Amino acid sequence: MQIRDIGEQGLLAKLQKFCPPEVIGDDGAILTTTPGTSLVVTTDILVDGVHFSDRTTTPFDVGWRAAAANLSDLAAMGAVPLGITVGLCLPPDLAVSWVEALYEGLTSCLEISQTPIVGGDICRSSQITVAITAFGEVDPNFTIRRHAAKVGDVLLATGIHGASKAGLELLLNPKIGANLSALARESLIKAHQQPNPRLDVLPHLQELYANSTPVTIAGMDSSDGLADAVLQICRASSVGAMIEMSQLPIAGAIAHLVSAPEALNWTLYGGEDFELILSLPVEKAQLLVEQLGNGATIFGKIIPGTAVKLVDSQGHNPEIILTLDRGFQHFR
Template sequence: MLTLADCGELELIARLRPYCHQELIGDDAAVLSLPLGEQLIVSTDVLVEGVHFSLGMTDTPVTMTPQDVGWRSLAANLSDLAAMGALPLGLTVGLAAPRNCPVAIIEGIYQGMATCAQAYGTSIIGGDTCRSSVLSLSITVLGSAPPERIIYRNRAQVGDVIVVTGVHGASRAGLECLLYPQGASTVPAELRQAWIQAHQRPRPRLDIVHWLRQQVPPPRLAGMDSSDGLAAAVLQICQASGVGAVLWAERIPIVDYGDRLQALNWALYGGEDFELVLCLSPELAQALCGAAGERAAMVGEIIPEKRVQLRLNGELLPVQVDRLFQHF
């Protein structure tokens, strides 16, 4: 099996070149033009083997292929652009890997990234490589948006409706299926595969950005993505905007199988769904849900009291802050 030590840096770069934009690589830096009247939006994510993904190179169980890692890593970054109302221009990839890492793994990761990039109309335009004891990626995506259409977290207002896209908790359900296949054997195969797909191949919601750009005049809204869970997203929007929120448990789109309370907890705290959480006027919320159909739902409202609560079975319960995801 060919390793990075066998291959060397120059041959590795030559092997990765086909996955990149052929006209924008080869010099010391890439040259880009911004669309007229738009601002640059930049987002960076660091992803580490054994923390964000598992290929079996550490002591964690394998949960995806190298191609899945590539797709998912880029999808996470593109989701950040979508959360800001931006569309992608290109991306750079910083790769750090052990000398004994198989070249096939690296090529698979880049293949997954290139496939995801092509699906969303963008490409790899540069990057860097170095030796490390642990496989990791640092992906920077560049996007743009007209200044009046950039989405910030601090624009939520009392009376706004909270809209989410997609099913929340599906990624966590997929991870559970991968980690505990025997326990998941009772789940219908089609449903199980849909959850695993949600975990391994999330779909950044750039389609919603395209819809929002069609709205005239540009609407006032707040938002972010749900990469750290629905509860964390709502809490951060409320903190930035100086408001509070009530989430309606019965309206949250959750995985439709088994223990509904567990599914609700996965939706609130599971994370990695890479869907959008938006705070909109009631009129715009209805229009968005009408256009998106089952791909969007109204799940709560913004209130003046600075707290985030969940309405469940007629009771108002506080969001469990200690369950929100944090790296440290």
């Protein structure tokens, strides 16, 4: 069954089961917010052939990743999600089951943080496009912002990096993974297909600062890569950084897939791991590493200046200056 067989109203009727019934039927959704909080808003667009393709991404995973990217942006601000809206552009000959699977992926990812879909719009287009806007609420005395890094802070990354890129490469070229265990392989592919936005880190951070609010923690997510996050934080904070190559939170299995320099590239520039990159006083960072059961890594420090340097304290390599040019750019 194609979308044109059931039309806009028919498709909307099928999608309503994914939304809380109380929000359906008006020009907009009405949501109650917690007094004293500020509203946080973020938006992302995914386009077929640019951000996903049938080769590597099922419609379920397109939905999961779209939700994850937006929830990750909320986590990167320290915000708790309130809801998302879903704008869809769809070709009339697309299968209705594709759209239902997309919504199943969206709601499966949203379920973890109990985030509802509170609105949407669908229209005809030649290219599948998924436009998500997420909104959350944040305690104005406890926010995460890019501009707050200070000289002397250390850089901390949650999770591992390069795994999403490795998973994508495994999907594109299955034979490069011949050396990997089935478990390692699945784990990398899942990192690409169903990344986890790190909203779970926020309560730990709040605990760390329980006695010292108001606070603005420095950080952002690593959706465009670990290197990009460090560069953006440094630019916004007018500081430099030194990244210790041996301390990078590299996905171990990558070493079995590609050469060491390429593994380094994936870790720094792969993107879409949707982890948090934070700049914290060292004692807070160490406590957070403990609280997350070593699910976080201190990999560098903030220094004066504006340069972001990649160093090898063993002295085997010259110092490398990182730039924004390597980040993912559209239109080129």
